[in-house]
Amino acid sequence: MKIPARCAAVSLLAALVVPAALFSQAAPADSDDSSEGGWIVQTVDAAPFVGKEVVLRGAASAEVSVHTPGTMQLRVYHRGSAEPTLLADQKDPITSREWRPYELTAVVPEDAERIEVDLGLSARGRVWWDEVSLTVLGGRGSAIINGDFEKASAGAPEGWSVTPESAQAGYKAVLSQDHPRSGRTSLLFFYREPDSNARH
Numbered sequence: 059m060k061i062p063a064r065c066a067a068v069s070l071l072a073a074l075v076v077p078a079a080l081f082s083q084a085a086p087a088d089s090d091d092s093s094e095g096g097w098i099v100q101t102v103d104a105a106p107f108v109g110k111e112v113v114l115r116g117a118a119s120a121e122v123s124v125h126t127p128g129t130m131q132l133r134v135y136h137r138g139s140a141e142p143t144l145l146a147d148q149k150d151p152i153t154s155r156e157w158r159p160y161e162l163t164a165v166v167p168e169d170a171e172r173i174e175v176d177l178g179l180s181a182r183g184r185v186w187w188d189e190v191s192l193t194v195l196g197g198r199g200s201a202i203i204n205g206d207f208e209k210a211s212a213g214a215p216e217g218w219s220v221t222p223e224s225a226q227a228g229y230k231a232v233l234s235q236d237h238p239r240s241g242r243t244s245l246l247f248f249y250r251e252p253d254s255n256a257r258h
Contacts, residue, residue, distance in 0.1 A: 095129065096229030097178035098220045098247050102201045104134065104170035107194060114175060115161040116190040116205075117239045118152050122183035128152030129180050132164055135172040142174050152185065157239045163195060175202065177247060179229065184248030188239035207233055207245040215245055228252040 112132075120128040130152065133142035146164035166173065177187050188207060191200035203217030210216055210233055220231050227249075234246040 094227065095126075095178060095180045096220070096224030096227055096247075096249065097129075097176045098215075098218050098224070098229075098231045098245070099174055099176050100202060100218050101135075101172050101174045102192065104166055104173045106201065107166040107173060108170055109166065109168055111163055111165050111195040112173075112192060113161055113163045113195045114146075114190075114192050115159065116177065117157050117159050117188045118185055119155060119157045119237060119239070119244075120152050120183065120185040121155060122153055122179065122185065123181070124151070124153050126179070126181035126183060128183075128185035129176070129178045130160055130162065131176045132162065133174040133176060134167060134170045135174065136167065137169040137171050139171075142172075145173075157186075157188075159189075173201075177245070178224070179247060179249060182249045184246060186234065186237050186239075186244045186246050188241070188244040206241055207243055208241050218245070220247075226252075 114130065114132055116130055118128055118130070122128055129148060131147035132145040134145045135142045145166070146162045148160055148162050150160060152160060173192070175190070175192060177185075177190070179185055190202055190205040192202050193200055204215060207215055215231060215233055218231065220229055228251055229247065229249050231245060231247045233243040235243050237246070238244040
C-alpha cells in the first residue's frame with residue numbers, strides 16, 4: 059500500500075488515531091454480548107460484476123469473544139429494491155488477534171444494481187481491517203475505494219460509512235496507527251457503550 063506523502067494527509071490521519079484512553083472506555087470482548095452487532099459499509103456499482111463470480115478479500119485482527127466473531131459479508135441491491143439482501147458471508151470465524159486473510163465468493167445476480175461490502179462485529183469487541191478488495195474471481199483491479207485504509211475524509215475513513223443503526227448502538231470506526239497490517243494505518247471498528255446522558 060502507498061503511504062500518504064503530503065503533510066496535510068498525515069496530519070488528518072494523525073487526528074484520527076485512537077488514543078489509549080478511548081480503548082479503556084471500549085467494552086471488552088468478554089463482557090455482556092447483548093449488543094446486536096454493527097457494520098461499516100461501502101457500496102459499489104454492480105454493472106462490471108453482473109453475472110460474474112466475485113471475490114471479497116480482507117485481512118482482519120480481532121479482539122472478540124469466540125461466540126461473537128468479527129463479520130464480513132456481501133449484500134446486493136436488486137433492481138428497484140430499496141433494501142439489500144445477503145449474497146454471501148464469511149464462514150471462517152474472525153476471532154484471531156493475529157492478522158489473518160479472509161475471503162468469500164459469490165455470483166452477482168443479473169438484476170443487481172449495487173453491491174454492498176459489510177465489515178463489522180456480531181457483538182461487542184473490536185476488529186482491525188486492512189487490505190480489503192473486491193474483484194472478479196481471477197481478475198485484478200479492486201472496485202473498493204480506500205481498501206488499504208490510508209485516506210481520511212471529513213473525519214472518517216474515506217469511502218466508508220458506519221450504518222446509522224450501528225452508530226446509534228455505539229459502534230465507531232477510525233483509522234488507527236497502532237496495529238496496521240501494512241502501510242501506515244488500518245481501520246479499527248469497535249463498540250463503546252453509548253453515553254445514556256447523551257440520549258436525552
